[in-house]
Amino acid sequence: MMRWGTVCCVLPMLAAGACGGDSGSDGSCTTRADCPAGQECIDSRCVALDAAVEDGGEATEADVPGEDGGSCVDRDHDGHGPGCAAGLDCDDDDPAHFEDCAACATEHLPGCLCAAGETFACYEGPAATEGVGPCTAGTRACVDGHLAAACDGQVLPAALESCGDGIDNDCNGAGDEELISDCGDCDLTCRTDGDLPPDEDDPGSVGLVPNPDGPGVTLGRDVLAAGFAWIANADEGTVSKLDLETGAEVARFRVGLTGSGYDSPSRTAVDGAGDAYVASRAHVSPELTQGSVTKLAGDPRSCVDRNGDGEITTGAGATPLALGRDECSLWTAPLCEPGGIPRAVAIDRGDAGATGGYPWVGCWNDMRFWKLDPATGAALASVDTTVQPYGAAIAPDGSIWAAGMRPRPGFLQRFDPATGTADDAVSTEGTGCSSDDELERAPYGISIDIEGRVWVTSFDRFVCRYDPRDGSWLSLSLPRSVTRGIAAGHDGRIWVADYDFGGNAIVSFDMADGGDMTVLDTGGVAPIGVGLDEIGHVWTVNQSSNTASRYTRSTAVVESFATGLGPYCYSDFTGYQRRTVVPRGVWTHDYERCVTGTDDHWGAVSWDADVPAGASLTIVATTAATRGRLDSATAVTVAEVPTAVSPADIHDAFVAAGEPTYRFLRLTVTMEPAPDGAAPVLRSIRVTWHCSVFG
Numbered sequence: 001m002m003r004w005g006t007v008c009c010v011l012p013m014l015a016a017g018a019c020g021g022d023s024g025s026d027g028s029c030t031t032r033a034d035c036p037a038g039q040e041c042i043d044s045r046c047v048a049l050d051a052a053v054e055d056g057g058e059a060t061e062a063d064v065p066g067e068d069g070g071s072c073v074d075r076d077h078d079g080h081g082p083g084c085a086a087g088l089d090c091d092d093d094d095p096a097h098f099e100d101c102a103a104c105a106t107e108h109l110p111g112c113l114c115a116a117g118e119t120f121a122c123y124e125g126p127a128a129t130e131g132v133g134p135c136t137a138g139t140r141a142c143v144d145g146h147l148a149a150a151c152d153g154q155v156l157p158a159a160l161e162s163c164g165d166g167i168d169n170d171c172n173g174a175g176d177e178e179l180i181s182d183c184g185d186c187d188l189t190c191r192t193d194g195d196l197p198p199d200e201d202d203p204g205s206v207g208l209v210p211n212p213d214g215p216g217v218t219l220g221r222d223v224l225a226a227g228f229a230w231i232a233n234a235d236e237g238t239v240s241k242l243d244l245e246t247g248a249e250v251a252r253f254r255v256g257l258t259g260s261g262y263d264s265p266s267r268t269a270v271d272g273a274g275d276a277y278v279a280s281r282a283h284v285s286p287e288l289t290q291g292s293v294t295k296l297a298g299d300p301r302s303c304v305d306r307n308g309d310g311e312i313t314t315g316a317g318a319t320p321l322a323l324g325r326d327e328c329s330l331w332t333a334p335l336c337e338p339g340g341i342p343r344a345v346a347i348d349r350g351d352a353g354a355t356g357g358y359p360w361v362g363c364w365n366d367m368r369f370w371k372l373d374p375a376t377g378a379a380l381a382s383v384d385t386t387v388q389p390y391g392a393a394i395a396p397d398g399s400i401w402a403a404g405m406r407p408r409p410g411f412l413q414r415f416d417p418a419t420g421t422a423d424d425a426v427s428t429e430g431t432g433c434s435s436d437d438e439l440e441r442a443p444y445g446i447s448i449d450i451e452g453r454v455w456v457t458s459f460d461r462f463v464c465r466y467d468p469r470d471g472s473w474l475s476l477s478l479p480r481s482v483t484r485g486i487a488a489g490h491d492g493r494i495w496v497a498d499y500d501f502g503g504n505a506i507v508s509f510d511m512a513d514g515g516d517m518t519v520l521d522t523g524g525v526a527p528i529g530v531g532l533d534e535i536g537h538v539w540t541v542n543q544s545s546n547t548a549s550r551y552t553r554s555t556a557v558v559e560s561f562a563t564g565l566g567p568y569c570y571s572d573f574t575g576y577q578r579r580t581v582v583p584r585g586v587w588t589h590d591y592e593r594c595v596t597g598t599d600d601h602w603g604a605v606s607w608d609a610d611v612p613a614g615a616s617l618t619i620v621a622t623t624a625a626t627r628g629r630l631d632s633a634t635a636v637t638v639a640e641v642p643t644a645v646s647p648a649d650i651h652d653a654f655v656a657a658g659e660p661t662y663r664f665l666r667l668t669v670t671m672e673p674a675p676d677g678a679a680p681v682l683r684s685i686r687v688t689w690h691c692s693v694f695g
Contacts, residue, residue: 080111087111088149099146110149114142122151125171129157133168183603189690190603191594197684198669203301204588206273206356207579208671216608216683219585219673228298229531229539230276230573231548232265235566238320239265239278239296240548244533244574247550247561252320255294256280257332259323262288266568267391269345270575271374272584273356274298275330279342281364291342293361293377295330303328318562333377335370336363344369344392345571346400347578348417353635355586355620355670357578360400360417362389369402369415375632386425387411391446391570393454396581401454403443409434410442412454412466432462432475445497445529445570447577449488449511457483463496465511476514478507485529485541485570490580495538497527506530506538506551525549525560529569532576541569585671587682590627595663597692602654602661605638606647607669608683614674617641617682621650623662630666634659638667641680650687 072084073092080089080098088111090101104112108120123130123137130137138154140147158169161178164186168175183190197215200208209220228250229242237260241251255278256263263280270276275298282291297303303312306327314328315321335342344362351358354374360383362369367388371381387404394400398418404411409429415422428434428443433456435441443456443464454466461481465474481500488494488511496507498519504526509517525547527540538551546567547560572578594600602623611617618640622633636657639648654661667687673679 082149087146090147108140108147110140110147112147113145114147116142116145118142120147123154124151125154125156129171132173133157133171135171183688187690189599189692190688191691192603192686192688193591195608195684195686196589198587198589198682202587202589204273204299204668205586207583207585208587211681211683213681214683216681217585217587217671218681219583219671219679227274228270228276228574229533229548230268230270230278230296231541231563231567232268232278232569232573233564233566234264234266234281234543234568235261236564237261237263237265237280238564239268239276239294240318240563240567241276241296242548242561242563244535244537247548247559249318249561249563251315251328252318252564253294253296253315253326253329254320254323255292255296255329255332256282256323257290257292257334258288259320261565263292265294267343267345267571268569268573269347269359269571270298270573270578271347271356271359272350272578272582272586273302274575275302275356275374276575277345277347277359277361277372279335279345279361281341281343283339283341289338290334291336291340291363292332292334293342293345293359293372294332295359295374295377297328297330300328302330304330318564331377333372333379335361335372335379336366336368340364340366340368344389344402346392346394347575348394348400349398349582349584350670355584355618355668357582358417360392362392362402364388364390369400371417381420383415383417383420383422385413385415385422387413389413390444393446393448393572394578394582395448395454396450396452398582401446401448403446403456405442405444408442412443412456414468426466426471428456428464431464431473432460432477433458433464445484445486447486447488447494447572448581449494450490450492450581451511452581453511455486455488455494455511457486457496459484461498463494463514474514476509476517479519480505480507485527485531487530487532487538487572487577488580489532495530495532497530497540499526499528506540508538520551520556520558522549522558529567529571529573531572531574533574534576534579539574541567541573543568583673585679586668587671588666588668589685590630591665591667591687591689592627593663593665593689594691594693599690599692601690602650602665603688603690604647604649605667605685605687607639607641607685608646609641610681610683611642612674612678612680613642615642615678615680616670616672617680618670618672619644619648620668620670621653622666622668623654623660624664625662627664630664633666635668 074081075092076095078095079086089098090109090111119139121137122140129135136155138151157171161169181190183192198217208217231240239253262285264284265280267279276296278294280292341364342361343364347357359372360369369383388406389402390405391403402413411425413425441458441460444459445457447455461478463476478498480498485497492511498505498507504522506520525542529541531539536553540549549560551558619638620635624630624633638653671680
């Protein structure tokens with residue numbers, strides 16, 4: 001006699017393969033022959049049972065043939081059960097009840113009495129899985145006065161997840177969790193360092209503050225982006241780097257082609273990465289007439305180990321190293337024709353190739369501006385002007401304005417760095433800042449306020465404002481007879497260096513109409529240049545006393561700090577004015593991928609960010625065979641948010657740009673606010689890459 005062993009599954013609707021075999025496409029059957037090996041046809045459904053065993057013991061299921069030749073499963077021996085000719089059993093542990101079980105009133109089990117046409121909801125999976133993922137209840141119909149075994153339409157949990165289909169197949173609420181690659185998907189070639197929350201202190205980060213609402217960063221206009229005042233010492237061919245918080249001279253650099261007073265540096269400007277550019281005029285010696293531009297690293301991490309000794313060789317304090325030895329002096333490039341005299345310096349908005357901005361340097365006698373490569377100092381483009389540029393500043397719209405002292409009576413001129421086109425010059429004639437028969441007035445120092453209005457001093461007592469929106473002028477007369485340096489604050493105050501033999505002062509007033517004028521007497525210190533910073537200081541450059549002074553607005557305290565010989569500077573020597581009209585934050589990070597085979601390649605960049613209307617977040621990448629070559633590699637824009645949607649494919653972006661890709665990658669994210677000041681927030685960023693060899 002044959003007897004059945006332990007029953008694996010007795011419920012009709014089972015997940016495919018759950019009991020060790022695969023049923024038909026829908027699990028239905030007519031006879032046992034319709035079912036796969038190891039399954040029986042019970043109540044028109046294929047049910048998997050354990051293998052039959054022979055001999056010994058008492059049968060636990062009735063060994064009664066079913067009406068269709070299949071097996072009748074009847075544990076309580078009342079003749080009812082799955083596959084039995086008498087019909088189903090609503091409680092196969094109670095021989096006294098098979099169609100009127102106590103649970104029939106609430107659970108509507110197979111075999112319960114019912115009325116023709118009645119249907120009831122049913123679900124035969126674990127209770128916690130119903131309604132989770134794809135799992136859903138079905139319907140049990142009334143057949144010949146009894147509820148059928150089949151729960152039509154129900155979806156039960158799968159035994160295993162299906163990788164990468166986006167479905168919670170096992171209905172456990174954990175989602176499509178059985179993802180097997182480092183990238184959280186089914187691609188075994190994919191690698192990643194995971195989601196990286198940017199930090200304002202990460203190497204190369206500028207102008208960022210912590211996100212106040214969680215991880216990541218946002219823009220901070222009041223954050224000290226550069227950290228230093230860069231004072232050109234014309235009489236000794238050096239630049240003093242002063243700490244804005246302490247006033248200490250943290251370094252002094254030799255600049256120009258000789259590093260001597262013959263180079264005569266006079267203008268400095270700070271880019272969006274905190275690096276400084278210095279224009280050396282070379283106009284004081286008949287032997288040296290070739291001007292030049294020098295780039296100095298603001299952050300030690302930007303210095304270059306040129307001698308390969310594994311350390312950065314750089315000076316400290318007031319003693320400069322010999323010309324060419326300081327590895328934080330990045331390059332010096334000759335500029336202008338001999339005798340051309342580089343003077344005006346401004347940094348533009350930049351692009352994918354220079355997120356910190358491109359320097360533009362105006363040649364006085366050549367009447368031309370040159371755009372320089374931030375990495376090498378090579379000339380990239382030029383714009384001819386009709387004025388001799390003495391100073392320059394960037395406007396909120398990205399254009400650059402030049403203060404033209406010559407020709408008379410003096411002019412302002414604007415050009416577009418993006419197109420290389422210059423507007424017609426604007427004459428200062430009829431203003432207080434133009435020359436007349438008695439005085440040598442002309443545009444001298446220059447600054448631009450947050451409304452885009454151009455302010456100039458006159459080397460006389462006048463200060464003038466030009467509004468390009470309507471062509472109007474405003475002229476103000478200051479207390480002292482000489483006005484030179486000028487700076488516009490983002491709080492609406494204008495600051496001017498003003499002196500004569502009767503006294504020395506810093507004058508400030510409201511940019512709206514010149515009202516609320518205040519005069520701060522600087523005693524025996526005669527200021528010629530003036531600059532601001534984000535931590536509440538007004539700085540002056542004092543040529544006659546070889547010092548720079550710092551006025552702390554909150555305490556009204558004036559302090560002076562030693563510089564080199566002949567400090568001489570009218571430009572944006574802290575970078576504050578550029579940051580005010582072109583606020584920008586930069587975050588950067590380097591990645592290294594595998595080199596296992598020819599199919600290795602960069603994957604995608606994804607981000608979690610909020611970018612308000614009018615604001616922008618631009619993701620740019622460079623790749624190189626070595627980490628050291630990333631600085632000079634060609635930059636490719638990968639995504640411009642909010643236009644782009646995460647993720648963006650890095651490899652495809654380089655292919656579209658016709659650029660090869662290599663082992664090392666540098667990702668640079670530039671954040672700019674909306675016109676109303678609303679700033680983007682970058683919470684996290686992720687980069688993936690693919691390796692030919694698994695594991």
